[in-house]
Amino acid sequence: MKKILVTGGLGFIGSHTVVELQAEGYEVVVIDNLNNSRKEVKISIEEISGKTFELKVADVTNSIALNELFEEHKFEGVIHFAAHKAVGESVENPVSYYQNNLSGLVSLLGAMEKQGVSNLIFSSSCTVYGATTDLPVTEKTVIQKAESPYGTTKILGEEIINDYAKHKDFKSILLRYFNPVGAHPSAKIGELPLGVPNNLVPYITQTAAGIRKQLTVFGDDYNTIDGTCIRDYIHVVDLAKAHVKALAYCNEMKQPVDVFNVGTGKGNTVLEVIHAFEHSNNIKLAYTVGARRGGDVEQIFADTTKVNELLGWHAHYDIADMMKHAWAWQQNLK
């Protein structure tokens, strides 16, 4: 059985990916420091898949722990999720972002090199495209200087992998995620935001649950159909499946590194998302329109031709499903 190491495998995207890997017959080992996840997620994953997996509670920046893991197991590949991901927090605390996201990646590459493990899937982000006007964005769209240390760690992470792969027998796929939302249809796993959510969908579900008084729409004076920002929301289960496809593709790749956008290819405004939530769940949401949020780009959505054609991956769920599953998960949260 092919064995895969998933770093950050108890996190939002990681946990859904572990489920999909197990469904495809992979044996999974997870390393997670529980910094932004809970140990109970392991039980929920195992309930969904009916299969167990080994969890090592350790930090990916801990080379000793990583090397031990790589000596104990013969990994076919690694999917690397473990990273900090809050844009605002990265502005406040850039050192912690460079430390965690970049040192973590470097430690991982070091351990992979030592044991000759050659397939890596890396979590990148559409944030690398910045405020591009080249829409929809293809993988050839020019990368812009990042607006936050978080964004910088994604651009540099891609570069580090490119540099490393040039001189090694190595295959890596960089997946540039658009906006991952939703939850597993079983409502057993989903997003666990710490404190007040920064992201739209958890803020919506927490407002509907009465945890937040009302949602603020950040600006309605953008140049879009209803004045609110456009994003390409992608169901986390679809995104998880893209990782499994990417892993298989590593063995067919000619070049050392390839990059794919992972979105639906369809943009939705903030108001469309709110209305989809209301409609799918038959709930009236308390919201108000406020000022723009600094650093938000007006619109971004993916050209998904490459991922569709080369990975044979297509998004299955639409925005209504995303809202239904996000709400079911929120209701299940204790």
Ligand code: UDP
């Ligand atoms: N947004 C909003 N209110 C919120 C959170 C987000 O209006 O409380 C908007 C935000 O301005 C952006 C969109 O929702 O246009 C998606 O934001 P999110 O933080 O979820 O993802 P981002 O695209 O910034 O990574």
